[in-house]
Each structure stands twice: as C-alpha cells, then as structure tokens.
Amino acid sequence: MPKSCCVPGCQTNKLKNPELRYYCFPAKESLRIKWISAIHRAKVDDSGRVKHNKNWSPKSKSTYVCSLHFISGRKENFEKHPDAIPSKFPWTNIRSSSKISKINSCNDIVSPHLQLNLPEISGKL
Numbered sequence: 001m002p003k004s005c006c007v008p009g010c011q012t013n014k015l016k017n018p019e020l021r022y023y024c025f026p027a028k029e030s031l032r033i034k035w036i037s038a039i040h041r042a043k044v045d046d047s048g049r050v051k052h053n054k055n056w057s058p059k060s061k062s063t064y065v066c067s068l069h070f071i072s073g074r075k076e077n078f079e080k081h082p083d084a085i086p087s088k089f090p091w092t093n094i095r096s097s098s099k100i101s102k103i104n105s106c107n108d109i110v111s112p113h114l115q116l117n118l119p120e121i122s123g124k125l
C-alpha cells in the first residue's frame with residue numbers, strides 16, 4: 001500500500017501525488033488527539049477522551065495526513081505553530097471556494113460581452 005492521506009474526502013497518495021509530503025500522526029498523545037479531532041475522524045469529549053471511530057485508528061501503518069492540509073504546505077514541529085496541526089480540509093474550503101465561484105460567475109457575465117464586442121470593433125476598423 002502506498003502512503004495515502006486519511007483525511008475524509010482527500011484522495012491523495014504517494015503514487016498519484018508524489019510531490020506531496022505525507023506525515024504520520026505525532027507520537028505525542030496530546031498532539032495526536034488534536035490531529036484526530038481536526039481531521040474529523042473521531043470526536044473528543046469534554047474530558048479530552050477520544051471516541052475512536054470503530055473502523056479507523058491513527059496507529060495504522062498507512063495512516064498519513066498529506067501536506068495539503070497545512071497552511072504553509074508543511075508540518076511544523078513547534079507545537080504552538082498553526083501548522084503543528086492540519087487545518088485545511090475539504091469541509092473548511094467549502095466557504096472560500098464558493099466565494100471564488102461567485103467571483104468567477106461575475107467574470108462570466110462580463111466576458112461574453114467583451115468577446116461579442118470585439119468582432120464589431122475590429123469590423124469597423
């Protein structure tokens with residue numbers, strides 16, 4: 001099995017995306033819990049206990065998080081750095097990508113006009 005990303009909705013693996021980095025879960029329990037919680041693979045209750053998904057464990061050998069989920073594209077070992085924990089996910093990108101599609105749809109309205117006007121102008125010239 002190639003290294004593959006375990007984030008729900010992310011389907012990268014070492015064979016398809018060799019340019020990405022694949023990070024295994026941190027050995028430090030407190031940090032690992034944050035990763036598990038961040039990738040929505042398990043819920044952490046108020047007492048800090050992880051309710052593991054029955055079908056999933058971060059201890060599996062093929063469980064990695066790819067570099068796409070880090071703001072700067074790489075994991076930071078300094079625990080207080082925002083990139084110590086993966087934070088970019090398909091579900092967090094939904095809002096920003098809908099903003100982009102709104103901008104694109106505005107451009108789509110403008111650009112056909114420009115394209116239609118161009119032949120007229122060049123015809124007059």
Ligand SMILES: [Zn+2]
Nearest residue numbers: 005007010066
């Ligand atoms: Zn991924």
